[in-house]
Amino acid sequence: MIDVTELTKKYGTEPAVDGVSFSIRRGEVVGFLGPNGAGKTTTMRMLTGFLPPTSGRAMVADHDVLTNSLDVRRRVGYLPETTPLYPDLSVVEYLQFIGALRGLAGSALASGVDRAVDACGLGDVLGKDIGELSKGFRQRVGLAQAILHDPDLLILDEPTSGLDPSQVVEVRELVSALGKEKTVILSTHILSEVQAVCSRVIIISRGRIVADGSLADLRQRHTGGGVLNVEIRAPEEAVRRKFSALTGVTAVRTRPLGDSVHAEIDSRNDLREAVFRLAVSEGWTLLELRQSIIDLESIFLQLTSKQSGPS
Amino acid sequence: MTNILHILRKELRVYFNSPVAYVFLMAYLLVAGWLFSSGLFLRGEATVAPFIDVSPLLFLFFIPAITMRLLSEELGRGTFEILATLPVRDGEIVLGKFLSAGALFLCSLICTLIFPFGISLAGELDGGQTFASYLGVFFLGMSYISMGLFASSLTRREILAFIVGFLFMMIFFLVGKFTQFMPDRLAALADFAGMDSHLNNISRGVIDTRDLVYFVTLIAFFLHLTVYSLESRRWR
Missing domain, CATH: 3.30.70.100 (Alpha-Beta Plaits)
Known part of the structure; x- marks a missing residue:
């Protein structure tokens, strides 16, 4: 599904993502884990074609994100970090707008919107302006927007940030449900989130991958x-x-x-x-x-802090 | 192509779902109406020329108000990130936005048609010249919109987009006005580059393709700059 080789992004001379390689198979739910500023968002932006890599290559569904950007964008559903939405549009207007730009029309558009509304539990707020919605509902609108066109790949950048605990649980359940049939990449700096929804975790620190594997693998490899x-x-x-x-x-x-x-x-x-x-x-x-098993927390701290010296 | 229409429709929704469009139309029509009617009976002449003549100056303030949000808002809110990762070309985004501001502008222009209609009841109005004047003002406004749109693509701050757009428009508004202080060759150039001479030609009733080409070129130039400005994120 995703094949990334030596992906690098530099802002000026400072590398935000530094020679990252990984591949993700269809149907995996992968958590990008790392402290803030580790390069998670930049990596995701390159995968969605929003930012071009400085060097290296990223293939999504066999299309190069740089040269075949439109084909990649058709197959990906993306929720950016801050869940940007238009406050002046109502939920249904917004979803129809996104669906139309996704190339859906007529009954396909209607059924796509219905499915996304059902999956995200937006039935009661359809006619409301997005500006009036609570943060939790906005996050759901953002998710609905990402799954409208039934994409193979979902890229969710910190889907639970800023939500209250019960909303966090709701969103996680939603992501878990989506992960049953789709490939999902989500980024987070919260470990329990990875434990709750991901089958595999890629830990990023200072633009590099410091660990990659299933949760059980990681425990075994790093706890002794x-x-x-x-x-x-x-x-x-x-x-x-x-x-x-x-x-x-x-x-x-x-x-x-x-x-x-x-x-x-x-x-x-x-x-x-x-x-x-x-x-x-x-x-x-x-x-x-x-x-007593050393928990992920300590593996995470161990992995992300040991990079602090010159590497 | 359909993508342009979807973006156009969404932008119009945003204009009309929020107070922006109504406040704009009301303010513009109030000011335009006052400028048109204040000297009407003193002149005792059936013409819309006073309104047409003041339009370039009037639009200088009103057009940036509707163009400033077009892209700055998307950049500032981050919605551009979603828009740019949809299977839509940057050019389609730019054209959709341009046409939406154009449509709102056209609305305001159509509302002012009450001036010529009203005056034609009282006296003999030169229909052809009035039509030409409106055409000229329309092209002028669309050129302003393209400049405002470009300014809006440069920054995520709407106030800055307003001011920068205003400056672009002012350059083209003013450059043809100081030809008498310039050496001949420069004056000819300034006369051609400025909007005044072209607008005057058209509003006199002379619809010359050269003047139309001038406006169309200006619009195309700024729309292109806007697309480049959006694409620049890719090589920054």
Whole structure:
């Protein structure tokens, strides 16, 4: 669906996007994740043909965004970051205007508008001026505008920014529903959003891709073993000594907890089995054994901050 | 081609859904009506010439008011980003916008037809010359609109678009007025470049293709500049 090679955009001499390559298959829901100013919006603008790349190539549905811009634009639905709309038009006037420019006419236009209105729950505000709508409804109008022509690819730039929590949930549900049949790229700087709707995440920092994969992949690749929490009925001293001797252990912290001991073991690999066997062979009673997964938040922070030096 | 019509229709909707069109029409007709009627009985002559003569100056203030929002508003609100990612050419956007302001302008001009009609009831009005005058004023207004549209493509601030558009229009308004202070060759050039001589020819009732070509060229030139200005985002 999308094939991007060495895509670069410079504003002056400062690269906003610096040699980015990735490809996205049909039907994926991909989250562009990165701190503000990382180059998410610029990348999306290049994919939609709004900005030309300084160098590199981006193909959308087998069309070059630079030389075949009109063909690309026909296949893409785009919601820019600020959800720009015309406050003086009513919702239905606006959707008809966009639909007409999308080349829809007659019954195709009517059914396109109906479908988008249904999908985005805009039935009650059709006749209202967009200027009178709340932020949540405006966001839905923006989404409706993007899906009017039933595009293969949806590009949504921060679709939930500035919404209240319940609106955020609504929009996410809408995006998830759309993602069932379409390829979706959405950008965000909120991790839980990626967790909620995306099957794959591309983390961008300072114009470069620092990670790319499914959420499970990322966890596995970047957490190592993580921290193992153990609660065990045994002498504290013995626990510390025996656990430290296991392979891969980097640190052991223990503290007494009633008549048992609580131990936190930092390690490079998964120790659960080894700990269990050790407890069995020593005759200790194992009360709790829990591998705490390093959450995406810390992976994200780790990835986006390690770029701060010269690269 | 149909895209131009869709944009034209949307722009007219925006003009008429908001107070812009009504306030513009009312203000323009008030001022035009006052200028036309104030000396009417003193002159005792069946002519719309006083109204036609003051039009270039009058439009200098009114046209930027309707053109300033055409593109600046889209750029400022960010709606241009959606427009530019629809399968629509920049040229179609520009033409649609140009025609929408032209249509509003034509509305205002048609409303003023009450002057010649009214006066023709009271005296002998030269129909041909009146028609020619209106044609000249129409072309003048459309040229102003093309300049205003270009100014509007340069900035996301509407006030700035107003002032810059006003300046473009003023250059073409004034340049033909100072020919007596210029050396002959420059004077001829200024006379040709300025709108005055062409408008005077037409409003005298002489419809010369050279004058029409002048206006059409001016319009085409500024529309082209507007398209380039929009496209410049691609090579900035």
